[in-house]
């Protein structure tokens with residue numbers, strides 16, 4: 313999506329299969345984007361910095377400990393004034409199947425030092441098992 317908008321785009325996932333599929337899709341669409349197998353919990357090990365990070369469905373996979381590691385990793389990789397856009401499963405989604413539900417308060421308490429929360433809005437996340445999708449939070453969070 314970012315590459316289609318003409319932006320310099322890099323995608324990461326720690327699943328080599330996910331990266332292969334993304335590379336294949338970009339090639340089929342004639343788009344120029346880089347993809348790497350990488351651990352989002354260890355982004356500080358790279359000197360690369362980004363002005364914008366898009367997260368669809370990653371934040372909600374982490375337990376409390378890894379959530380804190382992820383925010384630290386993100387803090388090291390997002391440039392000053394950069395922004396993090398995050399779509400995650402919400403606690404407003406009924407049931408206990410699928411990913412961990414995240415509350416608005418948990419998002420707020422995760423991004424305190426060095427971050428400013430610009431908005432957290434109700435949204436929907438596409439899922440494979442229900443065409444209606446699932447309740448999600450769309451958060452816009454900036455480095456401060």
Ligand SMILES: C[S@@+](CC[C@H](N)C(=O)[O-])C[C@H]1O[C@@H](n2cnc3c(N)ncnc32)[C@H](O)[C@@H]1O
Nearest residue numbers: 324325326327330350351352353368369370373
């Ligand atoms: C729920 S899926 C979302 C996939 C895709 N973004 C989407 O919207 O369909 C979560 C993805 O996060 C990846 N993932 C989980 N932990 C990760 C980590 N520590 N570093 C990088 N990727 C990770 C998984 O391999 C998986 O592809």
